Amino acid sequence: MKSRIIEQLGQTDILLPSLIAEGLAANDRVKVRLSALQAAAEHAQAVDGTPIDLTAESRAAGLDPASIQSFVDGAHMATDGRIGATDLAGVIQGILDDVATMIRAVEVGAPSAGAEAAGRLAAIRARDALEPSSDIDTTRIARLTGLSEPGGDSLHHLVMDLHKALNRLATGCAEEVLAGAHAYGLRPDDRAVVAAFMRGVERTRALKFDHPGLDTIATRSGSRLVIQNDIGATDAHVVVIAVEEAGVTITYTDVHLARARFFTGLFNEFSMQWSGLDRKTAEEGLGNDGVFYLVTGRYAVDSAKRRDIFLEAVGAALVFLIDWNKARKVLRSWVAKDDAIRILDWAARNRVGHRGFLELGGSEFVASAVRHATPARIGFGERLDNALGRGAAIDFLQTVLRVSAEALLAGQSVRLARDRIEADLVRHLERVDSALLAVVVRQAGLARDIAAAVAHHVAGLQTGREVDGRALAARARRIEEKADRIAFEARNEVARLDAVPAIGHLVDRAEDAIDELEQAAFIASLMPAGVGPALLEPLGELCAIATSGAEAAASGVEAAVEVPEGRRVDSEDALAAVGRLIDAEHMADDCERAVTTLVLRGGFDLTTSLSVLELARALERATDRLAGFGHLLRQHVLSDLSE
Numbered sequence: 001m002k003s004r005i006i007e008q009l010g011q012t013d014i015l016l017p018s019l020i021a022e023g024l025a026a027n028d029r030v031k032v033r034l035s036a037l038q039a040a041a042e043h044a045q046a047v048d049g050t051p052i053d054l055t056a057e058s059r060a061a062g063l064d065p066a067s068i069q070s071f072v073d074g075a076h077m078a079t080d081g082r083i084g085a086t087d088l089a090g091v092i093q094g095i096l097d098d099v100a101t102m103i104r105a106v107e108v109g110a111p112s113a114g115a116e117a118a119g120r121l122a123a124i125r126a127r128d129a130l131e132p133s134s135d136i137d138t139t140r141i142a143r144l145t146g147l148s149e150p151g152g153d154s155l156h157h158l159v160m161d162l163h164k165a166l167n168r169l170a171t172g173c174a175e176e177v178l179a180g181a182h183a184y185g186l187r188p189d190d191r192a193v194v195a196a197f198m199r200g201v202e203r204t205r206a207l208k209f210d211h212p213g214l215d216t217i218a219t220r221s222g223s224r225l226v227i228q229n230d231i232g233a234t235d236a237h238v239v240v241i242a243v244e245e246a247g248v249t250i251t252y253t254d255v256h257l258a259r260a261r262f263f264t265g266l267f268n269e270f271s272m273q274w275s276g277l278d279r280k281t282a283e284e285g286l287g288n289d290g291v292f293y294l295v296t297g298r299y300a301v302d303s304a305k306r307r308d309i310f311l312e313a314v315g316a317a318l319v320f321l322i323d324w325n326k327a328r329k330v331l332r333s334w335v336a337k338d339d340a341i342r343i344l345d346w347a348a349r350n351r352v353g354h355r356g357f358l359e360l361g362g363s364e365f366v367a368s369a370v371r372h373a374t375p376a377r378i379g380f381g382e383r384l385d386n387a388l389g390r391g392a393a394i395d396f397l398q399t400v401l402r403v404s405a406e407a408l409l410a411g412q413s414v415r416l417a418r419d420r421i422e423a424d425l426v427r428h429l430e431r432v433d434s435a436l437l438a439v440v441v442r443q444a445g446l447a448r449d450i451a452a453a454v455a456h457h458v459a460g461l462q463t464g465r466e467v468d469g470r471a472l473a474a475r476a477r478r479i480e481e482k483a484d485r486i487a488f489e490a491r492n493e494v495a496r497l498d499a500v501p502a503i504g505h506l507v508d509r510a511e512d513a514i515d516e517l518e519q520a521a522f523i524a525s526l527m528p529a530g531v532g533p534a535l536l537e538p539l540g541e542l543c544a545i546a547t548s549g550a551e552a553a554a555s556g557v558e559a560a561v562e563v564p565e566g567r568r569v570d571s572e573d574a575l576a577a578v579g580r581l582i583d584a585e586h587m588a589d590d591c592e593r594a595v596t597t598l599v600l601r602g603g604f605d606l607t608t609s610l611s612v613l614e615l616a617r618a619l620e621r622a623t624d625r626l627a628g629f630g631h632l633l634r635q636h637v638l639s640d641l642s643e
Helices: 002-008 012-045 055-061 065-073 088-109 111-128 138-145 155-171 190-208 257-265 304-321 324-332 337-349 355-359 363-373 384-388 390-409 414-463 469-496 501-526 533-565 568-602 606-642
Strands: 082-084 135-137 175-178 181-184 216-221 224-229 238-244 247-254 278-281 291-300
Touching: 012 055, 012 065, 012 082, 012 088, 012 138, 012 155, 012 181, 012 216, 055 065, 082 138, 088 111, 088 135, 088 155, 111 155, 135 138, 138 155, 175 190, 181 190, 190 216, 190 224, 190 304, 190 355, 190 390, 238 304, 247 257, 247 304, 257 291, 257 304, 257 324, 257 337, 304 337, 324 337, 324 355, 337 390, 355 390, 363 390, 363 414, 384 390, 390 414, 414 469, 414 501, 414 533, 414 606, 469 501, 501 533, 501 606, 533 568, 533 606, 568 606
Parallel strands: 181 216
Antiparallel strands: 082 135, 175 181, 216 224, 224 238, 238 247, 247 291, 278 291
16 A cells, blocks of 8 residues: 555655565565466376475465465366366466566566566467466466577566566665664765664654554665655555755655644644645555545755754654544544644654553543542543543643553553542542632622722711712622622532532622622612711721621632642631631621611611611621631631541
8 A cells, every 4th residue: 555655656766675575575476386387287187196295385485385285286187188276267366466566576676677577478468368267278388387489488488587687676775774774775975864864763663662663764766865664554654755965855645634734733843845735546445535645845954964853853753643543533532623633742742642542541541540530520421621621631631641651661550550640630620629719719809899899988988088879889789790690600610510519608608798798888879978987987897897808718718729739838828717707707796786886876867877787787797608608618628638
């Protein structure tokens, strides 16, 4: 398959060494088959003669000795001097295929000689009607297996000439192994170029683990050094690198368009000029309806150093193409398809790769960690980006790929690798809870905004400053509606993520406090302008207590967010904030009672009395809700510390 693609790319020079090897092997086979054909004729004509044994020759040529012997022993005389034999058609077809293989190799290395041999084979087939059949004339066997008369030709003679041509080509195509690459006909200055490419290949080769691939061939072809790597030994997956004095050209083909785009993106740091991804069709036999994609990249170089750096980068990148599409499909079951590619890109750029992840089980490896670490938090078949959030899911899967590679490279057990990713998954879920707690911090901040606005309004009444009650009520209403929306979304997230129940309770308590403070703002907006200092002073103190309580709630939750990370000082800060909330509730009780005493004993008018009493009670109820919030926060912090 790869050979056909390379031929279509016009890069047959790189194929010549393997074609010569295939041609020489075909020569060995065709000689055994011609001998078997000759032995079958002798056996058919002299049944009682000495048995002919081709076992050793068959085994040396890679043919099944039993099949060859069965063919010879089963030969018999048919009508009109013809010879019949079991699988005669298969033997003749094998001969034709082997000769065609030899001609193909000669055509690549010596086109004119190859064309001449192809013409001779066509003439022999036309003259001797050499088509697979169940019987054959004895005279035709003699012509095929014997040497030709002067001026004539035979199949045997053609095979001998092709063998000589292949030997001549092999002599000029001597092989050496250079830094792991199979090299043919290199010039002295080619050696450093091949070595640079192979340094890159070897730097990441271990990340393919047990998967075959990354075999490299390098050969000199005129003014170019041509390097070909088989990548993963599957599909129409070919990379051919041509190195010339002025630059390096990469020709890359792939049946997966997404992987081809991924490959070109790995070289963004280099000033590459890429052609478009052209859609091609193979001549035969490819999956995906024979379609593959071709892209060509050109990198102009001004120094040997820059050229070698680039070639190292190309060599190091190839391992990340092996099983790439398989890894992409696995990751797509956990995150969106674009994020799956983003994870694979990260793994390539950080020299982590994805093969280790696949070796350890791929999707089942992740599913096992989910089942063991968080059976109640992530449902069967649920995507991680839904459960953790997009950023956290990407980060977790990157950790999975990194841990997988590290474990296999270090020879660690699968159990240890699974334990590491389970621990990381738990940490990410804790961060989900922390993110939800951050929503509670926003709620506490909104509570503080309303309390501060009421305090500012009361302070204005104390100093005789002009105040706007309608603006106060409207602002508090807007804040309360915003807080309601935040609480609604937070409850949905708590339910969807099956988060710690305490977070939902904190959301509820914060919302209750905001409702009371919004009510306080409404009452404050209706207070008459003539309220005296004797009543406004304790009301101002009560507003300050409510404001500080909301601030304590916010700082307490902020500290609680960090507690799962094991920071003792944050747990102490959170518990101290809870203490301030309890103190604020007690002080608010005392202050509210002081206001009630003043009103009931002071002989104030009904409007003043009602507005002052209702404002004080609303503020005191808000501190009660904040104290309840504090008790829940304390339980949550202590629960985190006990785990």
